């Protein structure tokens with residue numbers, strides 16, 4: 001059995017706001033790489049990556065991402081599985097991954113007000 005590792009999160013305060021967390025068989029990273037023009041309400045683009053470290057192959061993953069404030073989901077490469085508006089979004093992906101794989105889940109696009117920060121990100125399978 002794998003030892004449970006408590007997720008850790010490190011949030012940077014610069015423009016490349018990002019969060020890193022390891023839990024289960026993934027290390028997940030998410031960073032905001034585009035913020036709204038003018039700094040008000042608008043579109044944020046978030047790059048999500050995962051690193052799989054396990055002994056199994058899977059065809060499906062679930063991303064859970066939590067923010068400091070409410071967001072509205074706009075688009076991703078996956079399928080939204082939670083409410084479209086809230087502080088937590090759950091998105092299902094169908095990426096074919098090997099036991100040891102780096103997976104790029106592409107951009108998650110949301111709208112929110114100024115000051116959006118990613119508080120936590122997790123990928124599970």
Ligand SMILES: [Zn+2]
Pocket residue numbers: 025026052054056058125
């Ligand atoms: Zn796995």
